[in-house]
Amino acid sequence: MSLEDHLVGGDFESLKGKFKDVESLAKAYQNLERLQGKSIALPETEAEREKFYKQVGVPDSVDGYPEGGNRELAKDLRLTPDQYERLRGRERADAKHWEEFVEGTPNFEEKASSAKIAAERLGVEIPKEKGAFIALSELGRTMSNDTAPDGGGSSEVGGAKRAANRLQEILASDAWNNRRANPAERLAIKEEADKLYKELAESGYQSPFDPRI
Numbered sequence: 001m002s003l004e005d006h007l008v009g010g011d012f013e014s015l016k017g018k019f020k021d022v023e024s025l026a027k028a029y030q031n032l033e034r035l036q037g038k039s040i041a042l043p044e045t046e047a048e049r050e051k052f053y054k055q056v057g058v059p060d061s062v063d064g065y066p067e068g069g070n071r072e073l074a075k076d077l078r079l080t081p082d083q084y085e086r087l088r089g090r091e092r093a094d095a096k097h098w099e100e101f102v103e104g105t106p107n108f109e110e111k112a113s114s115a116k117i118a119a120e121r122l123g124v125e126i127p128k129e130k131g132a133f134i135a136l137s138e139l140g141r142t143m144s145n146d147t148a149p150d151g152g153g154s155s156e157v158g159g160a161k162r163a164a165n166r167l168q169e170i171l172a173s174d175a176w177n178n179r180r181a182n183p184a185e186r187l188a189i190k191e192e193a194d195k196l197y198k199e200l201a202e203s204g205y206q207s208p209f210d211p212r213i
Contacts, residue, residue: 053078097179098128114140118209135171138207160203160213163196167208170196 043049054060057080062071065084069091074084102108112126115133118140119126127133175181175189200206205213 056080057082094128098130101130111137114138116140117143129177131171131176135207135209139209142205142207142210142212160200160205163199163203164205164208164210164213167193167196167200171208 043052058078059065059075059081062075065071065074065079065081066088069084069088071084074087079087105111111134115126115137118136121143124136126136170176170189170193173189175185176193196208200208200210
């Protein structure tokens, strides 16, 4: 009696012709069991989700995370202790880079004062990211100077606006802000930014955020 003879009824129509004998059917079933053992069912209910997060290592309370940082937020985001530690390591590295930037920047207090002027007028906080901080500082310096650039026809103003728009795009780009971006790309975009800043300065502007542009 062949395997086909055992597959009687409409429920087995899809299996006919796929297996030549009982042995091949048994092997296919074994492979299916192995795959099921490795698969993960997506949780649907809140109880299933809580069980899933517990299985992957999310602590039951904030006490399950190492001391320091915002452990309450980590619990709300359902981070594992390992993920939390990596996040804290990134925060510590960012803080160190910021301290090195502060210590190595000439006239930092003057730049911080200019950034404060812009931050207060715009209703934002002073960022602890070098590119954004420098841009805000330059904007604050412009705001503290009520004198408009001398001369300059409409074409010059249009050129400054184009340069300012492009600079704003650069300052917000990943290549400018991400230290892990491609070095060649970072160098190219820095050179472009330097040229645009020079173009703005020659038109009498010091920042791409100058409200007079």
